[in-house]
Amino acid sequence: MNKNLIVIVVFSLFLFAFKCMKYDGLIPLNFPAPIYNFEENPLDSNKIEIGRTLFYDPILSKDNTISCSSCHSPYNAFAHTDHDLSHGIYDSIGTRNAPALFNLAWHSSFMWDGAINHLDMQALAPINHAGEMGETTKNVVDKLNKSSIYPVLFESAFGTKEITGELMLKALTQFQLTLVSANSKYDQVKSGEKFFSSKEQNGYKLFKQNCNSCHTEPLFSSYQFANNGLPIDSTLSDYGRKRITQKTEDNMLFKIPSLRNLSYSYPYMHDGRFNKLNQVLNHYTNGIKDSPTLSLKLKKKITFSSNEKVDLIAFLKTLDDKAFVFNPKNKFPRSILLPEKD
Amino acid sequence: MMKTILFIIFTVFLCASFVPKKKRGLTFTPTFQRNIIQLDRDYYRYEDTIRFSSLKFYISNIKLHKGKSKTYCFPKRFHLIDLSNPASLRILSQKVKKSNWDSVSFTLGIDSITNSAGALGGDLDPTNGMYWTWQSGYINTKIEGFSSQCPTRKNKFQFHLGGFTFPHQTAQKATLPYAEDGEYELNFSKLFSTINLESNHTIMSPGKKAVDMTEILATCFHSKL
Numbered sequence: 001m002n003k004n005l006i007v008i009v010v011f012s013l014f015l016f017a018f019k020c021m022k023y024d025g026l027i028p029l030n031f032p033a034p035i036y037n038f039e040e041n042p043l044d045s046n047k048i049e050i051g052r053t054l055f056y057d058p059i060l061s062k063d064n065t066i067s068c069s070s071c072h073s074p075y076n077a078f079a080h081t082d083h084d085l086s087h088g089i090y091d092s093i094g095t096r097n098a099p100a101l102f103n104l105a106w107h108s109s110f111m112w113d114g115a116i117n118h119l120d121m122q123a124l125a126p127i128n129h130a131g132e133m134g135e136t137t138k139n140v141v142d143k144l145n146k147s148s149i150y151p152v153l154f155e156s157a158f159g160t161k162e163i164t165g166e167l168m169l170k171a172l173t174q175f176q177l178t179l180v181s182a183n184s185k186y187d188q189v190k191s192g193e194k195f196f197s198s199k200e201q202n203g204y205k206l207f208k209q210n211c212n213s214c215h216t217e218p219l220f221s222s223y224q225f226a227n228n229g230l231p232i233d234s235t236l237s238d239y240g241r242k243r244i245t246q247k248t249e250d251n252m253l254f255k256i257p258s259l260r261n262l263s264y265s266y267p268y269m270h271d272g273r274f275n276k277l278n279q280v281l282n283h284y285t286n287g288i289k290d291s292p293t294l295s296l297k298l299k300k301k302i303t304f305s306s307n308e309k310v311d312l313i314a315f316l317k318t319l320d321d322k323a324f325v326f327n328p329k330n331k332f333p334r335s336i337l338l339p340e341k342d
Numbered sequence: 343m344m345k346t347i348l349f350i351i352f353t354v355f356l357c358a359s360f361v362p363k364k365k366r367g368l369t370f371t372p373t374f375q376r377n378i379i380q381l382d383r384d385y386y387r388y389e390d391t392i393r394f395s396s397l398k399f400y401i402s403n404i405k406l407h408k409g410k411s412k413t414y415c416f417p418k419r420f421h422l423i424d425l426s427n428p429a430s431l432r433i434l435s436q437k438v439k440k441s442n443w444d445s446v447s448f449t450l451g452i453d454s455i456t457n458s459a460g461a462l463g464g465d466l467d468p469t470n471g472m473y474w475t476w477q478s479g480y481i482n483t484k485i486e487g488f489s490s491q492c493p494t495r496k497n498k499f500q501f502h503l504g505g506f507t508f509p510h511q512t513a514q515k516a517t518l519p520y521a522e523d524g525e526y527e528l529n530f531s532k533l534f535s536t537i538n539l540e541s542n543h544t545i546m547s548p549g550k551k552a553v554d555m556t557e558i559l560a561t562c563f564h565s566k567l
């Protein structure tokens with residue numbers, strides 16, 4: 001009896017491992033171990049496809065006008081470039097800049113202030129936000145259950161026609177976990193396929209001296225929180241992480257964003273205050289506002305010559321991942337949402 | 343050969359699970375002024391009229407104890423008790439035999455690991471409206487209604503009690519003597535006698551106020567007389 005049990009356990013572990021292996025390619029070799037626990041939501045191509053469909057479907061909003069992609073466009077590395085602050089339902093203007101979405105399995109928290117502790121639960125925020133999608137979770141799930149496409153899709157992927165909040169969230173997560181950006185020139189240099197120009201090489205050196213402690217390789221963020229010395233915008237009064245922890249030492253701390261794909265994801269910072277990388281560098285050299293919570297790493301003044309700025313920007317551009325931004329697998333699923341009628 | 347053995351084991355288990363067993367269980371009844379609360383009904387006290395529109399709370403990790411050594415854990419870990427769904431007040435299990443136990447222990451609320459575990463289903467599904475959306479975490483207890491004392495719009499009071507991070511953890515353990523009929527009440531008269539609705543009518547996020555109120559609520563469980 002005991003022996004049989006062991007055989008069964010070992011066998012199911014094998015099956016399980018095999019299933020996980022299918023999407024191994026999603027974990028780039030030069031990346032650290034991901035934080036998302038894939039065992040709790042093992043990737044599956046059908047589930048990913050549902051997630052992609054949900055991501056592009058305005059059914060998630062109250063008046064069927066806004067989808068996740070309205071604020072997170074694939075061509076902007078899933079950020080939004082027309083606005084500094086995000087625009088939602090009924091032309092509401094939000095209070096923060098929509099961040100780029102990639103390498104989400106390595107984030108330890110979500111949102112500029114880390115309000116959300118798990119990728120699965122993130123989608124609840126825009127769906128229920130009065131000025132973003134203006135819906136309720138229950139109502140969205142009811143709409144999905146009544147739709148002509150979703151129950152069939154869920155049955156083939158999850159083995160049940162009955163869509164729940166849990167399954168909707170897990171599917172959205174699956175798609176977002178596939179948004180991995182690790183094929184920039186930088187990555188190709190690291191794997192020996194390409195070489196940096198001398199400008200890029202010098203920029204890389206300056207980056208490692210001044211920026212890497214927060215925007216840490218190879219993700220180009222430690223995904224921790226820091227105050228990088230931005231003066232407060234008095235029209236927004238956004239104190240960042242402090243809203244969540246209510247601790248004074250967290251005043252003006254924001255989640256450190258990755259520096260990958262910056263050419264696509266402007267404007268920059270939590271309130272989109274800078275449009276150009278030059279402005280960002282000028283902030284780090286001349287704009288740092290001292291305050292009790294300013295990161296110790298930025299207490300010492302940074303100086304760059306104008307050539308050094310050019311070099312640093314040349315390096316930052318090697319972090320653009322064109323293959324990711326134009327990957328057809330991440331795009332609007334036309335065949336499902338707008339099938340050709342004949 | 344092994345296949346046959348497996349098949350036999352499987353069938354035996356399958357049949358066993360179909361043999362009807364009398365299910366017993368625990369009932370958690372929210373009461374006000376010694377009666378089960380009816381939603382949308384007026385209750386009168388002092389100078390005040392009070393009405394409940396929604397009452398929901400999580401009970402988790404229910405265990406029965408006998409002596410020091412014997413415990414039985416209810417197999418289903420999380421129960422959403424929702425007054426608008428009377429079936430949810432009753433928590434059933436086959437193992438609850440009469441007079442067999444000394445005490446019952448449980449947690450009012452959801453532990454911190456589960457609060458950080460991502461999307462979960464059943465009683466923990468976010469469509470139940472017991473998960474905050476702008477910030478992660480379960481609402482352990484939701485008490486909503488109206489009182490003529492509240493200086494708010496439409497005299498509404500709203501207590502969304504939750505929070506799982508230090509120092510504002512709201513999940514509360516409770517232990518009660520085992521009641522033979524498994525009937526417990528959650529006495530909201532007692533809770534409301536400690537709340538000044540004129541000044542304390544809205545709690546919508548984690549913090550000290552939520553912890554204080556949950557600590558009191560956890561003392562309002564009694565075995566029904």
